[in-house]
Amino acid sequence: MLATLFKFRGGIKPDAHKDESTRTPIAAAPLPARLVVPLRQNAGSAPLALVGPGQKVLKGERIGAPEGNFSAAVHAPTSGTVLAVEPRMLPHPSALSAPCVVIESDGEERWIERTPVDYAAESPDALRDRLRDAGIVGLGGATFPSHIKLQPGAAGRIGTLVINGAECEPWITCDDMLMRERAAGIVRGIGILRHIVSAERVLVGIEDNKPQAIAALRAAAAQAHGIEVVPVPTRYPAGGEKQLIRVLTGIEIPYGRLGTEFGVQCFNVGTAYATHRAIELGEPLVSRIVTLAGNVARPGNWEVPIGTPIDALLELAAPQAGTDRYIMGGPMMGFTLPRTDLPVTKAANCILAASPALFPPQGPEMPCIRCGACTHACPAELQPHELYWFARAKNFGKAQEYHIFDCIECGCCAYVCPSNIRLVDYYRFAKTSMRALEREKAAADAARERFEFRNVRSEREAKEKAERLAAKTAAARQAMAGGGQPAGTTPSVPAAPTTTAEAAAPLPQLDEAKRALIAAAIERARAQKEAVQPKNIDNLAPEKRAEIREIEARRAQVRELAKTPPEEPV
Amino acid sequence: MNGSPHLHLPVSVRLVMFKVLAALVPGIAVYVWFFGAAILVQIALASAAALAAEAALLRLRGKPVALFLTDGSALVTAWLIALTFPPIAPWWLTVTATLFAIVVAKHLYGGLGQNPFNPAMVAFCVSIVAFPALMTQWPAVGFTDFSAQMAVVFKSQSAQDAVTMATPLDALRTQLHVPEARATVAGILGSHASFGNIGGKGWEWIALAYLAGGLWLLQQRIITWHVPAAFLVTLALIAGGFSLGEPDRFAGPVFHIVTGGAMLGAFFILTDPVSGATTPRGKLIFAAGAALLTWIIRSFGAYPDGMAFAVLLMNLCVPLIDMNTQPPVFGRKAQQREKPHD
Numbered sequence: 071m072l073a074t075l076f077k078f079r080g081g082i083k084p085d086a087h088k089d090e091s092t093r094t095p096i097a098a099a100p101l102p103a104r105l106v107v108p109l110r111q112n113a114g115s116a117p118l119a120l121v122g123p124g125q126k127v128l129k130g131e132r133i134g135a136p137e138g139n140f141s142a143a144v145h146a147p148t149s150g151t152v153l154a155v156e157p158r159m160l161p162h163p164s165a166l167s168a169p170c171v172v173i174e175s176d177g178e179e180r181w182i183e184r185t186p187v188d189y190a191a192e193s194p195d196a197l198r199d200r201l202r203d204a205g206i207v208g209l210g211g212a213t214f215p216s217h218i219k220l221q222p223g224a225a226g227r228i229g230t231l232v233i234n235g236a237e238c239e240p241w242i243t244c245d246d247m248l249m250r251e252r253a254a255g256i257v258r259g260i261g262i263l264r265h266i267v268s269a270e271r272v273l274v275g276i277e278d279n280k281p282q283a284i285a286a287l288r289a290a291a292a293q294a295h296g297i298e299v300v301p302v303p304t305r306y307p308a309g310g311e312k313q314l315i316r317v318l319t320g321i322e323i324p325y326g327r328l329g330t331e332f333g334v335q336c337f338n339v340g341t342a343y344a345t346h347r348a349i350e351l352g353e354p355l356v357s358r359i360v361t362l363a364g365n366v367a368r369p370g371n372w373e374v375p376i377g378t379p380i381d382a383l384l385e386l387a388a389p390q391a392g393t394d395r396y397i398m399g400g401p402m403m404g405f406t407l408p409r410t411d412l413p414v415t416k417a418a419n420c421i422l423a424a425s426p427a428l429f430p431p432q433g434p435e436m437p438c439i440r441c442g443a444c445t446h447a448c449p450a451e452l453q454p455h456e457l458y459w460f461a462r463a464k465n466f467g468k469a470q471e472y473h474i475f476d477c478i479e480c481g482c483c484a485y486v487c488p489s490n491i492r493l494v495d496y497y498r499f500a501k502t503s504m505r506a507l508e509r510e511k512a513a514a515d516a517a518r519e520r521f522e523f524r525n526v527r528s529e530r531e532a533k534e535k536a537e538r539l540a541a542k543t544a545a546a547r548q549a550m551a552g553g554g555q556p557a558g559t560t561p562s563v564p565a566a567p568t569t570t571a572e573a574a575a576p577l578p579q580l581d582e583a584k585r586a587l588i589a590a591a592i593e594r595a596r597a598q599k600e601a602v603q604p605k606n607i608d609n610l611a612p613e614k615r616a617e618i619r620e621i622e623a624r625r626a627q628v629r630e631l632a633k634t635p636p637e638e639p640v
Numbered sequence: 641m642n643g644s645p646h647l648h649l650p651v652s653v654r655l656v657m658f659k660v661l662a663a664l665v666p667g668i669a670v671y672v673w674f675f676g677a678a679i680l681v682q683i684a685l686a687s688a689a690a691l692a693a694e695a696a697l698l699r700l701r702g703k704p705v706a707l708f709l710t711d712g713s714a715l716v717t718a719w720l721i722a723l724t725f726p727p728i729a730p731w732w733l734t735v736t737a738t739l740f741a742i743v744v745a746k747h748l749y750g751g752l753g754q755n756p757f758n759p760a761m762v763a764f765c766v767s768i769v770a771f772p773a774l775m776t777q778w779p780a781v782g783f784t785d786f787s788a789q790m791a792v793v794f795k796s797q798s799a800q801d802a803v804t805m806a807t808p809l810d811a812l813r814t815q816l817h818v819p820e821a822r823a824t825v826a827g828i829l830g831s832h833a834s835f836g837n838i839g840g841k842g843w844e845w846i847a848l849a850y851l852a853g854g855l856w857l858l859q860q861r862i863i864t865w866h867v868p869a870a871f872l873v874t875l876a877l878i879a880g881g882f883s884l885g886e887p888d889r890f891a892g893p894v895f896h897i898v899t900g901g902a903m904l905g906a907f908f909i910l911t912d913p914v915s916g917a918t919t920p921r922g923k924l925i926f927a928a929g930a931a932l933l934t935w936i937i938r939s940f941g942a943y944p945d946g947m948a949f950a951v952l953l954m955n956l957c958v959p960l961i962d963m964n965t966q967p968p969v970f971g972r973k974a975q976q977r978e979k980p981h982d
């Protein structure tokens with residue numbers, strides 16, 4: 071059956087620059103003396119360290135255990151000794167630091183015992199667990215744990231599997247080369263993924279500027295039935311997960327929804343290949359293909375152990391004079407590396423040496439002239455200039471109303487803008503601010519609830535106290551009145567003292583009721599004060615400070631998550 | 641900040657504006673052919689005034705003068721003023737109107753990108769209200785002698801009847817408005833020297849040249865089809881409908897389209913991105929509204945051409961139009977919303 075192609079709106083056609091790095095086959099990068107393996111290399115929660123300093127590890131040994139289900143394991147990329155488990159700077163736009171396992175390699179590459187399995191004999195659940203424990207995450211750049219994406223959604227079965235070989239970002243060719251050279255492994259991996267979700271249909275989308283990859287994959291898929299290799303028109307971002315699903319199936323998955331809900335799921339070709347290695351060879355994910363390109367003498371693709379320092383890797387490509395910075399990822403969605411002594415992670419699909427000649431600096435930002443070029447280019451079908459206006463004015467409510475969170479930060483709008491407006495920067499700023507506000511609001515809500523609860527309680531307590539007192543007073547008065555009555559009836563007791571007692575007794579008791587009310591008011595005020603300024607007091611306590619640090623860390627994680635939506639734009 | 645994307649198309653506001661200017665050139669050439677070189681003088685006057693005002697205002701507002709002065713936006717405004725004003729308008733009128741457009745209609749609203757009204761059309765409307773006689777004084781067909789034209793422009797030598805005449809639209813309107821004349825459209829068009837084959841003499845060719853320039857802008861993706869198509873089709877439909885019903889009182893669609901500012905408006909004025917609607921549906925509504933208003937003002941109003949007023953009125957509606965015509969975003973279209981729930 072021939073797949074009918076659908077279209078996605080918008081998009082751009084920048085120069086592909088794919089030839090430079092596809093002239094030589096994938097080469098194995100040399101093993102560095104020291105590797106820095108970040109524990110968290112997946113979207114979701116950070117794995118827990120399983121090793122400590124001084125410990126010997128084998129290649130493929132688990133060094134980080136998945137924390138909860140939304141996580142994936144991390145493994146030693148080679149055999150050697152753990153030197154430290156400590157925070158190190160990550161390749162991240164905001165130069166985040168996070169716990170990493172530093173391993174000194176012994177150069178022997180001794181593998182841990184590998185246990186290949188026959189996937190056909192395994193249950194989907196067992197295979198999903200295996201993938202999690204083998205550290206398989208989306209290798210298109212989003213590092214979303216694959217086993218999560220393989221869970222059947224509310225809509226039931228995943229009928230269609232979309233395999234993403236589009237690789238639409240200019241310069242990046244790691245998937246292209248992988249498809250050319252290891253098509254058989256990719257097809258076997260696809261078979262496993264299909265088996266897990268029992269999908270009927272598999273559509274492999276490859277941009278039509280990669281004829282060799284298409285031919286190689288077609289040849290490999292000829293043996294496996296039911297896998298269609300579909301050339302898709304070359305147009306960035308055809309490799310965005312949502313765009314590719316749209317092109318191949320016609321289904322549009324809105325922001326905040328999972329493909330699973332629509333019976334379709336998407337995996338990168340690199341992820342499929344890693345799946346094959348994990349299940350059929352028993353090799354966890356300890357290396358990936360990285361494209362080195364841009365202003366370098368020897369562009370190409372390398373198979374790189376995770377944790378290899380980027381500067382060591384760059385030596386292989388020989389950056390040329392004029393290189394002023396390095397970009398991780400492609401020129402459309404990648405970010406400038408804060409430094410180059412950072413490790414290669416599972417997300418690192420490409421390192422670009424940038425020079426002013428290759429990526430000329432933009433002219434000065436001009437006002438928006440509402441020309442509509444951005445709208446025309448936006449694959450999310452947003453109105454980027456309106457979003458820009460709202461983001462700039464910090465009118466976040468309006469920005470949200472105009473669906474700013476549907477923006478996939480593909481950069482098409484900024485690419486075409488004649489006013490040189492760094493539109494995506496504005497959206498990132500707005501999204502980050504909104505998320506921060508959201509969290510603050512949640513915290514404030516919780517504080518208010520606490521405060522209101524305390525208020526209600528202290529009011530109730532004060533009321534009860536006052537009631538008790540009033541009851542006491544009444545009882546005392548009654549007792550007194552009751553005492554007076556018999557006294558009155560007793561002719562032997564003179565009447566005069568009774569009246570004085572009656573007149574005098576209520577006075578001090580009234581005072582006491584008043585005092586109770588005042589005490590209640592004071593208590594209320596204290597409670598109020600306590601609830602209003604908990605931060606100032608709490609900040610002083612060391613354990614609270616630790617708690618705040620933890621919250622900060624969680625925030626950073628949320629930010630991180632926000633940076634890597636569950637998509638694999640390539 | 642080195643945020644993504646790191647790649648950019650080599651485009652600029654300057655490039656956009658200069659393409660618009662280039663697209664006006666064929667129209668200007670035909671204009672010169674039919675009405676003499678005075679229009680070139682007017683364009684030069686308006687350009688100089690616009691650049692001077694722009695430079696002064698940019699300095700006053702503390703903006704980078706060189707950057708904004710060369711963006712071409714002031715020139716576009718200047719050229720549109722020159723092209724909508726009579727070519728033999730006194731020099732001071734052109735200059736004052738241009739200054740007004742740049743200072744008041746553009747910079748007082750915040751400069752490039754901020755003006756809610758088309759500055760050239762503001763200048764036109766203010767001038768026609770203030771100086772109705774001067775603004776309706778057009779050179780007669782055949783009055784193309786340059787020095788004679790310059791005498792009118794610079795020496796404020798009052799224009800003689802021999803050298804000026806009403807525009808085709810004006811002629812049609814005034815004669816139809818005199819009830820005792822019992823004039824009919826066909827009669828007027830046949831009798832008057834200013835009417836050509838299908839529109840005003842000469843004007844029909846200028847309109848065709850504007851059309852050519854506009855189509856080039858379309859091909860260059862500087863403008864989209866929505867505004868010109870909606871404007872011209874709406875104008876044709878209304879004019880066509882009424883002239884079918886009462887051919888004696890209402891001019892036909894072709895006449896409306898090739899006369900006055902219709903073609904210039906459709907491709908160069910209504911398409912001004914800053915003061916126009918931006919959504920596809922919004923553009924259709926915006927342009928159709930402008931066409932309707934143009935026709936109404938032309939047919940029943942006191943001014944010869946309704947284009948300028950129609951543009952300003954529709955500029956006023958833009959925020960409302962844009963707000964209510966936001967297209968659905970990816971994955972949030974109606975047919976999609978049902979899907980996940982079935």
Ligand code: SF4
Nearest residue numbers: 438440441442444487
């Ligand atoms: S492309 Fe730039 S100038 Fe044009 S509308 Fe969009 S943001 Fe404004």
Ligand code: SF4
Nearest residue numbers: 448477478480481483
């Ligand atoms: S970055 Fe966002 S707004 Fe800009 S084109 Fe991409 S999806 Fe649209």
